[in-house]
Structures are given as C-alpha cells and as structure tokens.
Amino acid sequence: MGRITASIAGGSGYTGGELLRLLLAHPRVEVGQVTSERRAGKRVVGVHPNLRKRTNLAFSRIDDLQRCDVLFLALPHGASGERMDRFLEIAPVVIDLSADFRLREAEEYPRWYGHPHPHPDLLKRFVYGIPELHRAEMRSANAISSAGCLATAAILGLYPLFAEELVDRAKPVVVEVKTGSSGAGAEEGLASHHPERSGVMRSFKPTGHRHTAELEQELTGPSGERPTIAFSATAVEAVRGVLATSHVFLRKPTTERDLWKVYRSCYGTEPFIRLVKENSGVFRYPEPKILTGSNYCDVGFELDEENNRVVVMAAIDNLMKGASGQAVQAMNIRFDFPEEAGLEFAGLHPI
Amino acid sequence: METECPECAGTVSIAAPEKGEIVECPECGVELEVVSVSPPALALAPEEEEDWGE
Numbered sequence A: 001m002g003r004i005t006a007s008i009a010g011g012s013g014y015t016g017g018e019l020l021r022l023l024l025a026h027p028r029v030e031v032g033q034v035t036s037e038r039r040a041g042k043r044v045v046g047v048h049p050n051l052r053k054r055t056n057l058a059f060s061r062i063d064d065l066q067r068c069d070v071l072f073l074a075l076p077h078g079a080s081g082e083r084m085d086r087f088l089e090i091a092p093v094v095i096d097l098s099a100d101f102r103l104r105e106a107e108e109y110p111r112w113y114g115h116p117h118p119h120p121d122l123l124k125r126f127v128y129g130i131p132e133l134h135r136a137e138m139r140s141a142n143a144i145s146s147a148g149c150l151a152t153a154a155i156l157g158l159y160p161l162f163a164e165e166l167v168d169r170a171k172p173v174v175v176e177v178k179t180g181s182s183g184a185g186a187e188e189g190l191a192s193h194h195p196e197r198s199g200v201m202r203s204f205k206p207t208g209h210r211h212t213a214e215l216e217q218e219l220t221g222p223s224g225e226r227p228t229i230a231f232s233a234t235a236v237e238a239v240r241g242v243l244a245t246s247h248v249f250l251r252k253p254t255t256e257r258d259l260w261k262v263y264r265s266c267y268g269t270e271p272f273i274r275l276v277k278e279n280s281g282v283f284r285y286p287e288p289k290i291l292t293g294s295n296y297c298d299v300g301f302e303l304d305e306e307n308n309r310v311v312v313m314a315a316i317d318n319l320m321k322g323a324s325g326q327a328v329q330a331m332n333i334r335f336d337f338p339e340e341a342g343l344e345f346a347g348l349h350p351i
Numbered sequence B: 001m002e003t004e005c006p007e008c009a010g011t012v013s014i015a016a017p018e019k020g021e022i023v024e025c026p027e028c029g030v031e032l033e034v035v036s037v038s039p040p041a042l043a044l045a046p047e048e049e050e051d052w053g054e
C-alpha cells in the first residue's frame, strides 16, 4: 500500500506535537517536514519528548517547506491566513487547525476576531472540519478548516437535536464549557503560570467567546434560521479535556426513549461518537478524563421533563477530537483511508 | 431472541433466554428481566439505589 507525505507547519506547539505523534504511527503516511521558526535546525524530540526513538527529524523553517501530499497547519490564527496562498501551492490538500478559515462569511471575522479577513476570496474553498457534519464534502475537499475544540464538543452534543428540529428557537441554547490548560497552546503567559493556573475554576469568557460563531454557523438549519447560542467558558484543573454542558429547551414534550432514538439515528454508525448514559457505575455521563489521547467524543443527555429541557453533555480530548485527531480523521476521509487509521487508541483507565 | 430495551429502545439480543433471567442492555447498561420468551419481552429489573456521592 502506498504512503502519502505529510508535513506540519507549526510543529513545535501542542497540536503540532499531537499531529506528529499520530502521523508517525499512521500506516499510510510518511512524515516529511515539521516546522518551527524559533527552533529551526533543532531536534523535534527536544520539545516532544514522548517521541524519543520514534523520530530523528529536526525542525525546518516555513520558507523551506517542500511539496507534500498533505500539509497540516498548526499555527496561531493570523499566521495561517496571511500565508495561505503559498500553503495551497505547497500541497494539493491543506488542513488548517487555526480559526482563519472556519467561518464562511468574511464579515464574521471583524465581529469575532477583531480584524478584517486577509483572504476573503479563499473562505469558500474551505470545508468546516467536523466529519460527522461534513463527511461528504470532505471526500473531495482540497482545503479543510479543522474546528475549534470547544466548538467541536458543543456542536457534536447539540447537532442531533437541531437536525431533528426539536429545539425551541424562541429560547437561547445555553452552553457552558469547561476546559483544561492545553487548550491555550504552548505559549507561556501569566495566566498559565503554575501558581496562577493550578487549582483554578476560572471563568475566562462568560460571554463573547469566538467559538460561539462556529456553533451559530454549524447549527443553522436548512431554512437558514440561526440559532441563539449563549456560550460561556470556564478553565478547570486539567491539562487535557473539554466538557460541554448544554441546556436545550424543546418545542414539544418528549421522552428519554425518543431522545435515545434521535441520537442513535444520527450517530449510531459514527466510529468516533459514543452515546454514554448509564444508570449505574461511576462514569454514567461523558467524562473527558478517560478520553485522554483518544479521538472519541462521548455524548450523553438527560431529560428534565418538568421544564421540557434536555441537558446535553459532550466530552473530548481537546488536542485529539478537538484538534489533531479530528484533523487526521479528515485526512483519512479525504485520502480514502480507513477512517480510524492511526486513531485506534482507546484512552486510559484509570488515569 | 431479539427485542427492544424498554429504557433506551436499543436492541437487546439473548442467545438462550430463560424467563426470569436478568440481562444488561448493551447500550444503556440497565438491568432487564426476561418476563416472556415468546413473544419476547423485557422489563426493567428493580435495581438497588446506589449512593453516587458528591
């Protein structure tokens, strides 16, 4: 079986490191180059010590990138967008983990990111990177924009209820997400300094979080009606993991059995989505901790009959299903590899 | 026999069912009692309340 060549721009960060770990073990991929501007020429294992004895690669510079079959971009937002013309020339398939091409409408960028989009002409070429929503378009896409980590968890939890038109659109959907520290990347700062970060339950974005725009876009129905999303984010004591808890008011009374059917018909055959809702045991609902290193999104729910409200819980590892794992899943779909290739790890218990 | 879980509507299949037998739903984990073999029927088995803490 042939292998494709994959390179990573921004390979010294957390998502770049995860991409490298996954691609080195992938049966159909040969890793080409991995870039870091600050560490060019230095060994990759110097910043990704888990990959010792797995690779002898040294970092390259972005300007020295050679042609490859697929180029992953794990750069901060802004850094992808400004060079996209060039990146699209380097590889026939580009998968961008930044936010620069996630939103389809250029006018959303000043609103959420505070600056005009550098390449509005290119936005339409990108497919939004959640395979469960866009698998068909991904098969032929040459540009894929991997989704935000908080957005991935929240959207996957909510999507079936919107797809079945069960949501009372007169009321907002309230989404509260909890996230670990690696979601902020490897760049250090006072907020991530250990004495300041350790032990926190810190509300860091009670309103106005940028991922709200992704939820509004992806949960818009065929009729074009945008949902009202009330989104808040809290940082908690964990390195990896996102738990999105959403409160959805329904148009009509329903039963838990019917909700099971809705979720099962949407996700029953999805390789990376598991419905988690048990009456006994400790792990009754989705729990990010046991997903560490795996590409699963666990989704659960509970009906509050009195208020006609469903509470939906969705858990992921932000660096996996929330970033690098999902990007590799997208690559597998695009290149017609088995969708689970390189993503078989089941997570750990206990951890 | 193959029938539906009364809790989650998932499919429960039992190779050699016996009346009164307790099985677990593979999807939602609930305990189920085989109340009839033909026609196949399952009922929620009374579970002991677990104190979940927190």
Ligand SMILES: NC(=O)c1ccc[n+]([C@@H]2O[C@H](COP(=O)([O-])OP(=O)(O)OC[C@H]3O[C@@H](n4cnc5c(N)ncnc54)[C@H](OP(=O)(O)O)[C@@H]3O)[C@@H](O)[C@H]2O)c1
Residues within 6 Å of the ligand: A009, A010, A011, A012, A013, A014, A015, A016, A035, A036, A037, A038, A039, A062, A073, A074, A075, A076, A077, A079, A097, A098, A099, A147, A148, A149, A182, A183, A184, A185, A186, A187, A318, A319, A322, A323
């Ligand atoms: N962390 C997550 O959970 C997560 C989830 C989903 C999506 N994302 C997105 O994925 C992207 C990468 O995130 P991350 O957490 O991996 O970030 P990170 O750990 O901060 O890594 C950033 C990478 O980009 C390089 N870089 C920084 N500024 C650059 C510039 N101006 N020009 C060229 N290279 C530059 C850095 O290389 P140097 O060694 O040269 O500094 C590093 O390799 C971001 O857009 C982020 O929004 C992250």
Ligand SMILES: [Zn+2]
Residues within 6 Å of the ligand: B005, B006, B007, B008, B009, B010, B025, B026, B027, B028, B029, B030
């Ligand atoms: Zn069941």
